[in-house]
Amino acid sequence: MSSVTHLSCTSRAALLRRLNRLAPRVVFGTLAETYRRCGRPGCHCADGPKHGPHLSLSFRGPDGRTQAFYVPQALQAEIRAGVAAWQEVQQMVRVLGDLHREQLWAARRPRRGRGRP
Secondary structure, three states: OOOOHHHHHHHHHHHHHHHHOOOOOOOOOOEEEEEEOOOOOOOOOOOOOOOEEEEEEEEEOOOEEEEEEEOOOOHHHHHHHHHHHHHHHHHHHHHHHHHHHHHHHOOOOOOOOOOOO
């Protein structure tokens, strides 16, 4: 993932190209790893190390409620990459917003009689 400092030195066009490349991989949400006991009396997890890690993806749905889903082992690498892409997209959008605000501010005409030294 790129740092915000590195991104702020990047041109607007380069940021938009990077956004376009990341878009197909983006997965919205946060990841959590958990370890659990299965509850079977003879299992090693009863008094030893728990089963896991189990990966779950959680996010706030359109109704405002948090939803969580178990991530199967076969999808873990792709989901991790997608969540990392989502975090990078958030940083890039923030930098793009800052650049746009600066452009608008620079293009603003100074008012007559109210100039600052």
